[in-house]
Amino acid sequence: MRIYNTLTGEKEDFIPLTEGRVNMYVCGVTVYDICHIGHARSAIVFDVIQRYLKYKGFNLMFVRNFTDIDDKIINRAKKEGIPWDEVAKKYTEEFYHDMDSLGVARADIEPKATEHIKEIIEIVKGLIDKGYAYEINGSVYFEVNKFPEYGKLSKRDKEDMMAGARVEVDERKKDPMDFALWKASKGGEPSWESPWGPGRPGWHIECTAMSIKHLGESFDIHGGGADLIFPHHENEIAQSEAYTGKPFVKYWVHNGFITIDKEKMSKSLGNFFTIKEVLDRYDPEVVRFFLLSTHYRSPIEFSDEQLKEAEVSIDRYYTTLVRIADFFSKGGQGGGAEKSFEDTVNSFKGKFHAAMDDDFNTALALGHIFELIREANRFLDSKPSGRMASELISKTKELLLETGRVLNIFNRTPDEWRRALMKTKKILLTEKDVMDKIKQREEARQRKDWTASDMIRKGLDEKGIILEDKKDGTGWKVKVG
């Protein structure tokens, strides 16, 4: 298995620190607002990575944190006129609601910054003792100059950053690059007692404290959005390695952004869609499929057109499942290219694994899935019969379900998919309405009254229902795309 490591800038063979065991930490969200679709991408990417590692048999410990104290939360509390911890609670619940919809599993441990104040203070104290940090007026700063490897993750050196001259200059700091480990409380702000007086943790230190506590001083994978590389992860490395004297993380994994009109989707630009807005119009499976159809490190352009294509693709998948079910209930009486289909079936899993093993290439993996689907449809078209055909088709179905479980898509029945579509497409008809229409039309067709028959079909089409006449009856589906 190979993973792209931001630290080295290369795809590397994945060799965990302890054989068979993987410790992974992913930066979660700051709970001060509703999540947008960019948060969904990060969560889904690492959800798939998490599922694949488990599927491959690793004993995985997955930690994803919540930042539940921070300037943005405090500001939000003022704005909403509620206590800061209620803001955190409210948006943590919103996060869970959105992520549950999207099929993002809970992490094994989901620590919160405010539950680790003791550990944070311990580390800050240690950093002062070791001479990496200093206190000024109740705040503690990490002294970047004391850590020679500073910049190794984001591939930049201090002087370059100074040249940018966008670094906030705080007169109290020894150097503009120094960052806060502990912030002295200004009046009225939430605070905790510390050796330096009342205050609260800086942003970066919480991840050091929580990851070290739950995963140890060195662990395998640390993930997050690419925008966290600098300064957040760079600072984490500095303070963690300064504190422990050990390498902090072996593989740094970062997902790319979602863009709108080629520009990064972000709060500050205001060009974002919330998860809730998107889920009002598209099924969660569509969103998940869409996000997995591009490699996780590439930018992905958010558009209705692409979401619709994802919907069409998923519908194609479930249509094939229906055909497979039909095969088992009705059988065939012909036979076709059994050998060639057998080859496709037998080589599929290897291809899927190869794709996922190569830096979690979900886009390629989906390509293989759709290749299998096309071949399965082709085989079914040949009206196969006999035990061999049954076994092949049965195996196909198992393979589709197994790989679908890894990606956590394609895990419903075609009926469930159809009902979900009725809901997201806000189709007013009930299933019974549709069945009644089909029956009426069937009677017209018996009479060979094609005009009446076509009228009924057209009427349903206008309401978003497509009819499909088959040998032994008429099926129906929701119009997609």
Next chain:
RNA sequence: GGCGGCGUACCCAAGUGGCUAAGGGAGAGGUCUGCAAAACCUUUAUGCAUCGGUUCAAAUCCGAUCGCCGCCUCCA
């Protein structure tokens, strides 16, 4: 200004040295059908931003040019 990434068909998107450049969507033609839909078949890049170079061999490596984007400030 510094650092990094990207540019593959009408659209999306895999592919980072070597068989006919995956897969999906859209278009065109066909099989099937009362007609459709679905499914399948054929078709749409002698070509991978441009120009050079390395190599027996390059979309893939190197250099230059053009275009787009990201990070350097909170950000997934």
